[in-house]
Amino acid sequence: MRASRHAAPASLPIGSDADLAWVRQQVRQAAAELGFGLVQQTKLVTAASELARNTLVHGGGGHVEITPLDAGPSPGLRLAFVDAGPGIRDLDQAMTDGYTSGGGLGLGMSGAKRLVQEFEVDSRPGEGTRVTVTSWATVVPPTRPGS
Amino acid sequence: MQVSVSVSEENAEQEPPAQQVSAFLERRREQIAQRWADAALFRTVFTVSRDEAVEAGRSVAAALAAVAAAGRLDDIRASGFAAVRDQLGRMAASRGRMGIDADGLADEVAALREPVTDLLRAEFPDPCAPEAQECVLALTVLMGTLRLVVLETTVSAGEEVIARQREQLHEVATPVIKLWESTVAVPLIGTLDSARSQVVMESLLDAIVAERARFAILDITGVPTVDSLVAQHLMKTVAAARLMGAECIVSGIRPAIAQTIVQLGIDLGTVLTRASLADALAYALSRQGVEIAPLRAADAGAR
Amino acid sequence: MTGPSGNGPFGGPGFTVPVLRLGDILLVTLQGELHDGMAEQLQQDITDRIAHTRVTGVVIDISGVDIVDSFLGRVLAEIAAGAGLLAARTVLAGMRPAVAITLVELGLTLPGLRTALDVERAMELLTAGERQAEGSP
Numbered sequence: 001m002r003a004s005r006h007a008a009p010a011s012l013p014i015g016s017d018a019d020l021a022w023v024r025q026q027v028r029q030a031a032a033e034l035g036f037g038l039v040q041q042t043k044l045v046t047a048a049s050e051l052a053r054n055t056l057v058h059g060g061g062g063h064v065e066i067t068p069l070d071a072g073p074s075p076g077l078r079l080a081f082v083d084a085g086p087g088i089r090d091l092d093q094a095m096t097d098g099y100t101s102g103g104g105l106g107l108g109m110s111g112a113k114r115l116v117q118e119f120e121v122d123s124r125p126g127e128g129t130r131v132t133v134t135s136w137a138t139v140v141p142p143t144r145p146g147s
Numbered sequence: 148m149q150v151s152v153s154v155s156e157e158n159a160e161q162e163p164p165a166q167q168v169s170a171f172l173e174r175r176r177e178q179i180a181q182r183w184a185d186a187a188l189f190r191t192v193f194t195v196s197r198d199e200a201v202e203a204g205r206s207v208a209a210a211l212a213a214v215a216a217a218g219r220l221d222d223i224r225a226s227g228f229a230a231v232r233d234q235l236g237r238m239a240a241s242r243g244r245m246g247i248d249a250d251g252l253a254d255e256v257a258a259l260r261e262p263v264t265d266l267l268r269a270e271f272p273d274p275c276a277p278e279a280q281e282c283v284l285a286l287t288v289l290m291g292t293l294r295l296v297v298l299e300t301t302v303s304a305g306e307e308v309i310a311r312q313r314e315q316l317h318e319v320a321t322p323v324i325k326l327w328e329s330t331v332a333v334p335l336i337g338t339l340d341s342a343r344s345q346v347v348m349e350s351l352l353d354a355i356v357a358e359r360a361r362f363a364i365l366d367i368t369g370v371p372t373v374d375s376l377v378a379q380h381l382m383k384t385v386a387a388a389r390l391m392g393a394e395c396i397v398s399g400i401r402p403a404i405a406q407t408i409v410q411l412g413i414d415l416g417t418v419l420t421r422a423s424l425a426d427a428l429a430y431a432l433s434r435q436g437v438e439i440a441p442l443r444a445a446d447a448g449a450r
Numbered sequence: 451m452t453g454p455s456g457n458g459p460f461g462g463p464g465f466t467v468p469v470l471r472l473g474d475i476l477l478v479t480l481q482g483e484l485h486d487g488m489a490e491q492l493q494q495d496i497t498d499r500i501a502h503t504r505v506t507g508v509v510i511d512i513s514g515v516d517i518v519d520s521f522l523g524r525v526l527a528e529i530a531a532g533a534g535l536l537a538a539r540t541v542l543a544g545m546r547p548a549v550a551i552t553l554v555e556l557g558l559t560l561p562g563l564r565t566a567l568d569v570e571r572a573m574e575l576l577t578a579g580e581r582q583a584e585g586s587p
Contacts, residue, residue: 017485024483024517039349042517042548046556049519053486097557111520111556138342352547359567386559387550392543392566 009067014055014081023052023064027079030066034075036137044077044135047115050108051081051131059083059129069134076136084128091121164278164285168267169215171282172208175266180204182262188255207231208263211289220288223295231293232300256297260290313342321347323354329361330431332424336369344380351384355393362431363388366424368399378413385418394419394434398427467492469499475507475576476500476538477569481514489525497532507576508533511569513544523558530563539579540564543572 010030012023027048031041048064055062062083069076088094097110109131113119118134162170172179183189183204184197193200213227214220267286271279321343326332331354333347347365355363365381367373373381381397388395398421400408408415421427432439467488470477476499478492496508510526512518518526530540541564545553553559566572 017487021483021485028516039345039548039551042552043555046517046519046552049517049521050556053519053521108520111558114555114557115552348551349547352550355567356547359571361567361571383551383554386554387547390542390550390553390560390565391545391547392568392571 009065009078009080011063011065013061013063014052014083015061016056020049020052020056024049026066027077030068031077031135031137034068034070034077034137036077036135040135040137043115044079044133047112047133047135048079050112051079051133054108054131055081055083055085055129058088059085061085062128069136072136074136074138076134078132078134080130080132082128082130087125087127087129088121088123089125091123095121163218164281165215165218165220167282168220168285168289169212171267171270171286172212172215172263175270176205176208176212178266179208179263182266183207183259186255186259186262188252188259191255203234206234207293211293214292215285215289220285221292223292223299225292228293228296232296252301253294253298256294257290259293260287263290321350323350325354325358325360326364326428327432327435327437329359329435330364330428331355331358331360331362332364332366332427334366334369334424337371339370339377339380341376341380344377344384348380348384348387352387352391355388355391360393361435363393363395364424364427364431365395365397366399366427367397367404368401368424370399370404373400373404373407373413375411375413378408378411378415382415382418394431396421396427396430398422398424469496471503471505472573474505475509475573476503476505477509477511479511479514482516484515484522486521489522493525493529493532496529497536500533500536500538506538507579508538508540509543509566509569509572509576510540511543511572512549513546513568515549516546518545518549518553518558520556520558523553523556523560527560527563539576541566541572541575543567543569 010026012026013019014023024045028041028045031044036044052064055064059081060083062081062085065078065080065082067078067080069078094109095113109121112131112133116133116135118132120132121129122132123129180201181204184193184200189200189203193203210227210231213230214222214225217225217227219225219227264283264286267283268274268279271282273279321333321335324332324334331351333351333354335347339347351363351365354360365384367381370377385395385397396419397415400420400422419430421430429439467481467484468479470479476496478496484492499505500508508529510529512526515522526542530542533540542560543566545565564575566575
């Protein structure tokens with residue numbers, strides 16, 4: 001059996017516009033290092049941008065934990081966006097296309113969900129929100145027959 | 148009293164069969180490897196050099212010794228097997244390509260048991276003594292487990308091949324063709340699943356950039372059925388092409404499929420459709436100011 | 451074409467978004483990371499610029515942008531809508547395939563926005579549109 005090997009998660013603060021840009025760059029770099037294709041990278045970075053902005057705008061700032069997952073058959077990247085803000089009062093509503101409480105297009109949560117493979121929200125009113133997303137790189141086995 | 152003590156001392160001296168088998172495999176590794184090198188399994192894979200076959204035999208014997216030492220004779224997940232899994236996998240894969248099925252391979256692995264069991268029996272002054280019998284039994288269990296490991300490795304190697312072929316099929320089955328200046332087309336043939344739709348979308352969009360295409364035609368003449376998922380993929384592709392500045396046309400919607408689309412209540416709404424690839428091309432050409440007209444009657448008649 | 455004029459810096463501090471005026475067309479080139487604040491500033495600046503120069507077309511070149519999220523998508527749509535109110539037409543040029551796929555998946559198809567493969571095609575689209583407009587009664 002393959003030994004399970006988890007690299008230590010990196011934690012980045014989300015407190016300003018510049019932090020959003022930094023999160024996008026770091027997520028892209030981590031995804032590229034794990035062998036994500038360009039489209040997959042772009043989807044994950046975009047999802048990260050949406051969720052980090054939620055953390056900043058609705059959660060009053062927080063941080064993101066970036067965890068590379070390379071124990072399974074294909075590598076993955078897990079991102080957890082954490083804030084100690086007011087929490088999401090109506091989760092179903094927040095997940096609906098077009099619903100917005102922040103003057104955006106209302107695609108942040110529902111759109112981000114469509115860009116990743118796993119999506120999980122843990123929110124408690126008055127305590128904060130933790131949104132965890134995971135994407136797996138689809139990897140073609142590197143060995144070619146006859147090689 | 149005295150007797151019972153001496154019995155318990157004797158028991159303490161006598162190692163469990165698994166440990167004895169492990170020691171035997173270590174001690175006689177060279178002889179085992181030499182005998183295995185002549186067995187069908189190794190002989191047919193390492194056709195070039197016998198030394199390679201012997202070396203492969205040594206590493207398998209060493210791995211078995213490690214598994215036996217850990218006392219996990221019947222555990223195909225024993226860590227000792229990890230060392231041979233890779234090698235066995237490669238051997239199995241090369242045999243697989245030669246057209247030997249998993250059963251044949253398992254038989255060849257089974258054939259490794261006899262030479263090693265013979266050697267083990269020879270270790271004991273009395274091969275019929277209970278101690279010898281127990282060791283032979285332990286070795287037999289171990290060799291059975293090896294056989295399972297090989298079978299499992301073969302099967303998973305097969306799965307890998309299938310996954311790889313599926314991936315290659317996705318690439319092969321979606322050629323993007325340049326039909327005219329600024330016009331590209333993908334003739335889709337076969338069932339569109341999610342993964343394939345993704346590949347189609349990506350290769351079409353890449354071709355739009357590469358050919359500076361204004362028009363992209365998705366021809367679904369060869370697609371047997373269109374369900375709501377396929378329709379959704381088509382609409383996504385059309386929307387993405389539009390964002391890039393190209394117009395996408397879906398052609399080849401057969402009457403039966405047109406009915407299904409209507410019955411399913413799928414709204415292709417903004418998607419531009421044409422009955423055939425030819426119609427789609429004619430549309431793309433006319434939009435670019437290109438007209439296809441028959442030659443003048445006189446010229447045509449002269450030929 | 452009268453050539454570039456007024457290619458002054460736009461955007462936030464330490465960051466410039468090149469904006470060229472080519473005849474009746476404003477060419478805006480977005481590149482790399484665009485902070486939210488800069489995008490909003492740019493929207494304001496472009497609208498002002500259209501009002502002052504009375505250009506009839508705006509080309510936004512995003513070939514150098516590697517992600518468009520819903521925020522930037524909204525800014526782009528609003529630039530186009532604002533330009534429309536000032537009688538200028540906007541063309542979004544050079545969106546990369548990966549960005550297009552992601553935007554569609556995100557649910558943002560920017561229906562009201564004209565698009566072109568690259569800046570050259572965008573210019574063609576705007577000038578052809580002008581000719582059509584002149585030709586129509």
